[in-house]
Amino acid sequence: MDTPAAPQPSFEDALRELEDIVRKLESGDLSLDDSIALYERGAALKKHCEAKIKAAEEKVSQITLDGDGQPTGTAPFNAG
Numbered sequence: 001m002d003t004p005a006a007p008q009p010s011f012e013d014a015l016r017e018l019e020d021i022v023r024k025l026e027s028g029d030l031s032l033d034d035s036i037a038l039y040e041r042g043a044a045l046k047k048h049c050e051a052k053i054k055a056a057e058e059k060v061s062q063i064t065l066d067g068d069g070q071p072t073g074t075a076p077f078n079a080g
Contacts, residue, residue, distance in 0.1 A: 011049060017041075022042070025042070
């Protein structure tokens, strides 16, 4: 039976957790197994944060402005 996927954390929550992981790893007080597990979790959080940032950049790049610099709407995203 498939278990439902855990909800993805917000960018801010993921970043806080990632910062906490870095502090723990830098402390040097963890066993090797715990360090590896935290490193793997940190890598997953980093990937999640990068995806959130990319999505935000794409959204911002689609905002169109009028002659006075005021937002007028959005334009289709062109990754090319």
